[in-house]
Amino acid sequence: MQTELSKQLGVEHAVFGFTPFPAVAAAISRAGGFGVLGAVRYTAPDDLARDLDWMQEHVDGRPYGLDVVMPAKKAEAPGNRTLTEADVEAMIPAAHRRFVEDTLTKHGVPSLAEGEASGWRITGWMEQVARGQLDVAFDYPIKLLANALGSPPADVVARAHDKGVLVAALAGSARHARKHADAGIDIVVAQGYEAGGHTGEIASMVLTPEVTDAVAPLPVLAAGGIGSGEQVAAALALGAQGVWLGSVWLTVTEADLHSRALTRKLLAAGSGDTVRSRALTGKPARQLRTEWTDAWDDPQGPGTLPMPLQGLLVAEAVSRIQKYEVEPLLGTPVGQIVGRMNSERSVQGVFDDLTRGFESAVTRLNRIAGRG
Amino acid sequence: MQTELSKQLGVEHAVFGFTPFPAVAAAISRAGGFGVLGAVRYTAPDDLARDLDWMQEHVDGRPYGLDVVMPAKKAEAPGNRTLTEADVEAMIPAAHRRFVEDTLTKHGVPSLAEGEASGWRITGWMEQVARGQLDVAFDYPIKLLANALGSPPADVVARAHDKGVLVAALAGSARHARKHADAGIDIVVAQGYEAGGHTGEIASMVLTPEVTDAVAPLPVLAAGGIGSGEQVAAALALGAQGVWLGSVWLTVTEADLHSRALTRKLLAAGSGDTVRSRALTGKPARQLRTEWTDAWDDPQGPGTLPMPLQGLLVAEAVSRIQKYEVEPLLGTPVGQIVGRMNSERSVQGVFDDLTRGFESAVTRLNRIAGRG
Numbered sequence: 001m002q003t004e005l006s007k008q009l010g011v012e013h014a015v016f017g018f019t020p021f022p023a024v025a026a027a028i029s030r031a032g033g034f035g036v037l038g039a040v041r042y043t044a045p046d047d048l049a050r051d052l053d054w055m056q057e058h059v060d061g062r063p064y065g066l067d068v069v070m071p072a073k074k075a076e077a078p079g080n081r082t083l084t085e086a087d088v089e090a091m092i093p094a095a096h097r098r099f100v101e102d103t104l105t106k107h108g109v110p111s112l113a114e115g116e117a118s119g120w121r122i123t124g125w126m127e128q129v130a131r132g133q134l135d136v137a138f139d140y141p142i143k144l145l146a147n148a149l150g151s152p153p154a155d156v157v158a159r160a161h162d163k164g165v166l167v168a169a170l171a172g173s174a175r176h177a178r179k180h181a182d183a184g185i186d187i188v189v190a191q192g193y194e195a196g197g198h199t200g201e202i203a204s205m206v207l208t209p210e211v212t213d214a215v216a217p218l219p220v221l222a223a224g225g226i227g228s229g230e231q232v233a234a235a236l237a238l239g240a241q242g243v244w245l246g247s248v249w250l251t252v253t254e255a256d257l258h259s260r261a262l263t264r265k266l267l268a269a270g271s272g273d274t275v276r277s278r279a280l281t282g283k284p285a286r287q288l289r290t291e292w293t294d295a296w297d298d299p300q301g302p303g304t305l306p307m308p309l310q311g312l313l314v315a316e317a318v319s320r321i322q323k324y325e326v327e328p329l330l331g332t333p334v335g336q337i338v339g340r341m342n343s344e345r346s347v348q349g350v351f352d353d354l355t356r357g358f359e360s361a362v363t364r365l366n367r368i369a370g371r372g
Numbered sequence: 373m374q375t376e377l378s379k380q381l382g383v384e385h386a387v388f389g390f391t392p393f394p395a396v397a398a399a400i401s402r403a404g405g406f407g408v409l410g411a412v413r414y415t416a417p418d419d420l421a422r423d424l425d426w427m428q429e430h431v432d433g434r435p436y437g438l439d440v441v442m443p444a445k446k447a448e449a450p451g452n453r454t455l456t457e458a459d460v461e462a463m464i465p466a467a468h469r470r471f472v473e474d475t476l477t478k479h480g481v482p483s484l485a486e487g488e489a490s491g492w493r494i495t496g497w498m499e500q501v502a503r504g505q506l507d508v509a510f511d512y513p514i515k516l517l518a519n520a521l522g523s524p525p526a527d528v529v530a531r532a533h534d535k536g537v538l539v540a541a542l543a544g545s546a547r548h549a550r551k552h553a554d555a556g557i558d559i560v561v562a563q564g565y566e567a568g569g570h571t572g573e574i575a576s577m578v579l580t581p582e583v584t585d586a587v588a589p590l591p592v593l594a595a596g597g598i599g600s601g602e603q604v605a606a607a608l609a610l611g612a613q614g615v616w617l618g619s620v621w622l623t624v625t626e627a628d629l630h631s632r633a634l635t636r637k638l639l640a641a642g643s644g645d646t647v648r649s650r651a652l653t654g655k656p657a658r659q660l661r662t663e664w665t666d667a668w669d670d671p672q673g674p675g676t677l678p679m680p681l682q683g684l685l686v687a688e689a690v691s692r693i694q695k696y697e698v699e700p701l702l703g704t705p706v707g708q709i710v711g712r713m714n715s716e717r718s719v720q721g722v723f724d725d726l727t728r729g730f731e732s733a734v735t736r737l738n739r740i741a742g743r744g
Binding site: 001002003014173174192193194200201202203204205206207209210224225226228230231233234235236237238239270271272299335336337339340358359361362364365366368369370371 | 373374375386545546564565566572573574575576577578579581582596597598600602603605606607608609610611642643644671707708709711712730731733734736737738740741742743
């Protein structure tokens with residue numbers, strides 16, 4: 001699975017793996033793919049430095065990258081002050097806070113202990129936090145910087161290019177992709193409707209070739225619905241220079257979801273058990289459908305708040321649901337491919353299956369084309 | 373593009389083309405594909421016989437099929453009477469009828485002339501009409517009978533098999549596909565989220581392999597998002613034995629949409645200009661997004677009625693919108709692939725592009741696999 005892009009990056013397979021877990025990202029790079037560590041959860045720069053140190057020791061010299069969330073549009077407080085978490089907190093209506101508490105109470109979710117911090121924070125979505133992450137990351141030999149929402153700011157693109165780091169950005173439409181290209185990025189990740197996390201409405205089968213044509217000659221990675229080698233072959237047939245996989249790593253043996261109940265839910269879920277909901281961040285993101293997403297998507301409820309308010313509003317609640325493993329509410333961003341995530345494999349095992357499936361799909365296509 | 377299924381049916385390319393236009397269906401079969409004529413609009417058996425006579429004269433001896441809409445669950449009136457169109461008419465609330473008239477008035481849509489019949493009828497959705505179509509169709513050498521909604525009734529499957537006719541049925545999920553397999557059908561059409569017409573929520577990239585595995589060894593046709601040879605290659609890489617294309621034929625030169633304004637709208641539309649709406653039939657069906665679909669999908673409006681009420685409710689309105697080409701309301705079922713339908717080609721021109729794109733995708737995959 002070698003394309004121009006994978007050769008340029010010096011990896012064996014044009015398979016990019018996005019994951020919040022350093023152990024998974026390192027294993028992806030060791031297996032011949034390109035591991036991309038999601039940085040959104042690192043609010044303290046030291047924590048990110050510690051995990052990048054660990055990565056550096058465990059990738060066997062293979063290349064890897066980092067994924068940040070840096071909106072091009074800066075949220076500003078009155079008087080051009082940079083918006084703080086406290087500013088955002090103050091914008092959340094009391095009725096929405098009550099709805100969170102009522103929903104948790106209804107499901108018997110315990111409170112966190114006094115002084116216990118919420119593990120899941122949304123502040124990684126805010127530009128000043130992402131910039132702190134970048135100050136750390138550029139001290140490491142990362143080869144790719146991916147931006148998950150919107151085009152990265154011009155100075156960040158310039159700084160990355162000065163360091164020889166390629167810049168990627170996710171897009172859910174051809175228009176969105178062209179904006180990224182105009183911002184000077186190097187790689188577009190075409191994120192299809194079926195993908196986990198923030199998605200648009202256009203499915204991969206249509207989106208991948210559309211984005212590929214829109215930004216040519218920039219390389220495109222296909223994201224959304226890919227978990228097997230046959231799906232890798234399909235994405236590459238559509239013109240992608242590689243694939244971007246996220247969901248499939250949630251159930252690998254190297255992953256640490258901190259909740260066996262959540263792992264069990266993922267292994268049991270079908271492709272129809274996800275929903276594109278604003279419940280987690282305020283923007284549509286595909287995730288497991290739960291009684292929590294149902295509550296937010298219920299027309300009788302208060303509805304969700306815009307980003308970044310919704311994320312801040314639910315951050316502690318999500319931590320409590322995860323900590324106490326309250327099954328009906330327990331969810332995670334994940335794509336429709338969750339229906340095929342039915343066993344726990346190692347990262348290497350996933351790669352073995354990907355290469356085998358890819359080879360068999362190519363053999364089959366050659367037969368259909370009368371070439372063998 | 374030769375699979376076991378295309379060989380079995382005696383066609384050159386594993387490309388199945390669904391269309392309401394006999395001229396298009398015949399041209400698909402002549403071009404080496406498998407033309408499938410949609411029968412839903414034929415309420416009079418004689419009209420269907422006339423068009424099948426025409427097909428018979430114009431397919432140059434190539435095989436073709438018919439698509440009917442026959443719900444497995446029979447709608448019954450009180451007292452086990454078969455439900456008539458008048459029964460269904462009587463179930464439509466007056467407020468919904470007023471909403472139709474108000475919306476048409478708001479957009480200045482003229483009435484039909486006195487005694488002028490509505491061209492578009494929903495009655496083809498009703499079982500007794502579909503059975504009338506079958507009585508006609510089995511007099512012709514059709515090779516395939518497809519059912520667009522649900523599994524066909526057991527006696528219909530038996531009758532088709534007696535005549536040597538293969539039976540296909542559309543499915544939007546693996547569960548749905550297994551039900552079809554249990555009903556004894558021969559081919560499953562896996563209809564992805566991005567497809568035009570009635571669709572589920574699972575996109576083709578995930579649905580195709582899932583359905584293929586669920587009903588193996590039955591052959592599966594991939595539907596949804598396919599308009600290029602690269603997309604054919606992708607669908608076949610996912611395990612399909614062929615592709616089922618519908619939208620792409622709407623803008624071929626042989627098609628007769630009876631409205632240049634609608635053709636222009638289709639040629640101009642982007643992949644984001646469709647919506648999965650209940651406006652047309654009462655079940656979610658992908659179609660051009662228009663002010664008509666917006667009115668039905670508006671939470672402030674009365675909402676849609678269940679099938680078959682909605683279809684009967686809007687039938688005359690749709691005819692009026694089409695006849696008078698009222699652009700803001702003018703729509704049609706079509707998939708997200710509409711974004712790539714940007715020029716009028718002949719059916720043969722579409723096939724030339726499909727084969728060229730397929731060959732180039734296979735060549736590219738071989739290079740990526742290090743085979744050439």
